[in-house]
Amino acid sequence: MPIKKKKSGKSKKKSGKKSVSRAAGDSGGEDEGIEEPVTAISGETPPPKPTTPNKKKKKSAKKMTKSEKAMAKLDKAAGKIRESGGAFHKFISRMDRWITVYYPKAVELFQKFDEEGFGTLTYEEFKSGMYDLDAPCSTVELHLLARLLDEEDTGDIDYTKLAKGLQFVREKEQLKRNEEEGASRLILSERKLEHCACCKLGLWHPYTEKNPKYLLVEMRLVTFDNFEDHPGHVTFVIHLHATIQALIQLIRDETDIQCTTMAIFEDASRSKDAYLPEHKTLDELGFFGGSIDNPEEITLFYDYMVEFTDCPLLLCDHYFGQKH
Known part of the structure; x- marks a missing residue:
């Protein structure tokens, strides 16, 4: 059998290394294409690695003093x-x-x-x-x-x-307020509720108008309208969207009048045309109102009727059946 020569094997290995170095991109000679591995002993620094863009770190919130x-x-x-x-x-x-x-x-x-x-x-x-x-x-x-x-x-x-x-x-x-009213328009937005400290559920509050209007109402008792000062004449500031029924309740609270029927009128004539319906609001009746500091001043009149239903003396038939 023919014996294989060792020199031919070494030459193949060298040619293999040369081809690898040439594939790496060196266009020089055969010896220049061979690169030595970089080690810590050689003292050479490794080539820089490709950098990737780092994510921006969130700035830590500055601690507040007491x-x-x-x-x-x-x-x-x-x-x-x-x-x-x-x-x-x-x-x-x-x-x-x-x-x-x-x-x-x-x-x-x-x-x-x-x-x-x-x-x-x-x-x-x-x-x-x-x-x-x-x-x-x-x-x-x-x-x-x-x-x-x-x-x-x-x-x-x-x-x-x-x-x-x-x-x-x-x-x-x-x-x-004037600027907000001038630029007011319908905007749909999600309502943010205040959260309860215990159960974390949203707390609902009644709707409040941002720029409410007010009236300074002077209520005069028609029967004693000729008197300048009378306990039945009352004055108070009220919201423009209040109803006539709310006015009646305020009059009763202020004067302690005990009656079954009370009506409010636009003037002292107490006519049917001057009557103000209880379910109507002051806004619906044509009043404009003003700010809380400068409310619109108006004068209205009221009257009431007392029906005696629980007095035995007034309800008894004392004079009936008497002979003259």
Whole structure:
């Protein structure tokens, strides 16, 4: 048998290595195409690996200090009062009356805090002064008042503006309501419910109109209309969407009149044309209303009838059957 030469095997292996190196893309000579493996001993750094775009890491939320948490909690509570509508207007009216009366005393106290005489105070100085003056408001309401006085959100309060009371706040709110009414349109949106702290279920609240209208109604008892001051003449502020039946109930609550029938009229004639149906609202009857600060003033008349059904003396037939 013929013996295989070992040299021919080595040459095949070398040719195999050369073909691999050439397949790798080197166009040089045969010796230049052979690459040595990279090791830690050789001291050479490995070629850089292809980089893949890293996902953006979420920035960790900045931890709030105790004072910042307390301020955020006050802002949230104050925002709820401002969005409440009726409660906010009552708060503004109450503080406006109080500031008008106690403004000289308040300025004298605030000037002691204002050492540099710039006419401004920090939130803490303003709140401390209001506490010393026994202002009729809670902690949240006082914070809301400070926010309202700090119109430019600078952190300083110009206490000299208190000379005019809170009229500027009312004017801003009125302008805001007018703009919203002018740009009002039907928008369908998902209603967000406040969640219960215990069961996490949504809490439903009755619908409240965003910009309600009001009337200042003077109710005069027709029988005593000639008298300027009479216990039967009552005045109250009522919502424009209130019904005539609601007016009747308010009259009964104010005057304690015990009757079976009561009617409201547009004038003192008590005619059929002047009668206002109980199921109609004031809006449906043609009244326009105004803001809570400047309601539309109207005068209506009412009368009632008393039927004696439980008095034995008035119901007895005493005179029947008597001989003259």
